[in-house]
Amino acid sequence: MLYYEADSLNIDENDFTNYKRIVLAETAVFTQKLSRFSQLNSEEFWCVVTYLTHGKMHKSNPIRLKNETKPINWTNEVKIEYPTTLKPKFTWSDFDITDNEFYFQVISDRDDDSISGTYSYDHFFQYYNTTNIVLNINTATPKDLVVDDTYNFTLMAVSADNWVNLRIQKSFVAE
Structure with missing residues (x-):
């Protein structure tokens, strides 16, 4: 690069x-x-x-780059539900940030190895449902999650000028 x-x-x-x-x-x-x-x-x-x-x-x-006028907001606040076994659904808020254009979601394992990376315009992502995905960076269908294994959810909310306004990071255990 x-x-x-x-x-x-x-x-x-x-x-x-x-x-x-x-x-x-x-x-x-x-x-x-x-x-x-x-x-x-x-x-x-x-x-x-x-x-x-x-x-x-x-x-x-x-x-x-807006590091002085608009620093990145960091949080771990994300709602995680299991409408289907081993297919967690992540829902988040913009936390009053008004210029988010799209969202980049990454699921990684305990060692932070990427399992899945996707982009959407919505405030939710369900592993591995691609119906609301606008860009998929995965080269193959991601592997199934394993019950009781720990994973990480990372979200980056991005503005039209490609600045990351918000970063959400939270560990979760697959159910």
Whole structure:
């Protein structure tokens, strides 16, 4: 992965000549399924990430960093129900955040290995029901959950400018 940033917010974020490559530490997330860059700068600006999959170069949409004006809200508040055995349904609130556009949900095991990753526009996700999923990052159908095993639910609520407004993280035991 490569990271690029603009000097400020006062640019045309879709003109990629406004960005320059910056070398940042990259950290694996969900055991190599995803990665993130650690940015220590407190200034706000636009950034773009490029990445290679299956020999093809991809570019993220511009991401507006709002670390000072709109820090990420962290919570573990999510409702977990079992309408079907081993198919937990997760329901959450926006906690008065008004600009969430979509939600990224990840189910991982106790070691934080990713099992499932999906995007939706709704305030709920049921494992593994894809009827409300708008983007599925899984390369195969995720494995069944195991009764009494511990898993992690992670949600990131994302604004139209790709800033994560809200992060929910909670462990649960499959029933």
